[in-house]
Amino acid sequence: MSKIGINIATGSLQQEEMIVGIDLGTTNSLVAIVHPDTQKPVVLKEYNGTALVPSVVHFGDAGSVSVGDEAKKFLITEPQNTIFSVKRLMGKSYNDVKDHSSFFTYKILDDDTERLVKVQLGDRFYSPIELSSLVLKELKSRAEHILKTAVNRAVITVPAYFNDAQRQATRDAGKLAGLDVLRIINEPTAASLAYGLGMKKDEVRTVAVYDLGGGTFDISILKITSGIFEVLSTNGNTYLGGDDFDSAIVKYWQNELSLPDEELRNDKSLAQSLRLKAEEAKICLSSHSNFESSVRERTVSLTKEEFENLARPFVNQTIYCCKSALQDAGLTVKDIEEVIMVGGSTRVPLVKKMISDLFQKPLHDSMNPDEVVALGAAVQADILAGNNKDFLLLDITPLSLGIETMGGLMDVLIPRNSKIPTKVGRQYTTQKDGQSGMRISVFQGERDLVKDNRKLAEFSLNGIPAMPAGLPKVEVSFLVNADGILVVKAKELRSGVEQSIEVKPQYGLTDEEVEKMLMDSIVHAKDDMKTRALVEAQTEAGQIIRTTNNFLVKNREFLSPQELVNTNNAIANLQKLIQSGTKDQIQTAIESLNEISKPYAERLMDEAIGKAMKGKNVLE
């Protein structure tokens, strides 16, 4: 529901701002909203136009910048000034992309191979974040033009396999474009939402989302449990998509017309025309059985059958990826209940046929495949705006939920006011060599020390195989379902040992009690911070004493008598301060112990390296 408010100062009517959903694609990007009157998601398009904005940016000579169809015209004629596929560079270093450097026709800097990549245009350098923000700015201003209101808040989608760096880069691009990015959501999740999957309470569904776009292919297997979307596996090929169909058609025609490669290389505008014509043929053949046209007075034609022969090997590659994804998720084709088709290239009838044959069921393909992701993002935006009151995601956790870590500190996994349902996981490890059990104590509250919070539950993870301290990987996950039930699971990832427990976090707490706990946390914030710092110093001191003692047991003969005495004194001093010292005193004592042990630790290290090198050839 869009709200109309009255601006008291001016007396004029003001429409409350919308939160938009944005699909920031490799090839095309677009914006959608949930229509305030119909409550249905719709894509935003200019009168008579299309919703898709090619994700292409062109830099003109006079410092002009164009985005979208305007920029796409320069792809082949001005390759060095025309940026496409910038999504592939998000959050990447040169080393990450160097194997595909020939794919990019513009200049990617290679002087610092570890840092995030930059693109060079003339004497200016742009980060992928800046370039993406230009696409987002264009989308924002289009949306404002169409909606006739300011657009400042958005939900943006990313591929399920994007890592934290890539998600952060996308967020930053939004910020740079003047958008408050309320949430980054996975493209397959958005596609499911667009089809209404995951919107019902108690619904459990296993879904495959098949996304064949312009240049990339992604298959994601999702498990939806009461509105929680869990990615079971992803697979795909970041260099496989509709563009490959186009190139195959160009090659085919080149052969038919006896056009040598060289001629295309020298005549860029001919190459461009052939490419565009090939895409036109492909699109035509999705609904017709023949295509005929001409390029520079030469006739080009293609039948549906000929096209399918060209496309089949690529589709076969995607099928191979689907099978791997199923295998990684530990599932077979029969376990998949829903298959959703996403991406413009899934309009090709052959693709639909081969994929429905593979999964042996009808596909969700009633919506425009190049719009579903944006539509789903709009659904999510609408939920965040609080318009969809029926939807579960609106519930929030009143207090933070976390576990006790060393020194009695509260480690928050789910911060207060998180939307539920939600799922969070974090890894922990053991403190002692051979430690076989771990106690997981679950707390609720805002204070830094668990003793000031409310204990909800406790359980032990036992049977961890003997390993040196720090080696086991214990993943603790918190899942709060739509009913506010918290399920805590602990799993040692190397051995697979696991244990879980169910708790009702809110049980027994009245609103007043919740309020009091919040007030307490504010009143004690400063003290809590101090205590946390002290406890952290104490914990660190304890660890250093343990490692130093271990070291002494193994390498005592390595130290001079004086060193041994100094070390033992420093340990005793630190031990005493753990009980009674201030944070600063403890830190100073840690430093002096480190000073004392440094020389012999270094000696030992040199010796170890010397031994390792002996008898080996050293390369220069």
Ligand code: ADP
């Ligand atoms: P991305 O997600 O990579 O940004 P899209 O989902 O917008 O890309 O898909 C773009 C691709 O879809 C292009 O290769 C385009 O040629 C192709 N495409 C669009 N419409 C059709 C159609 N009717 N038939 C076949 N391919 C199509």
Ligand code: MG
């Ligand atoms: Mg896409």
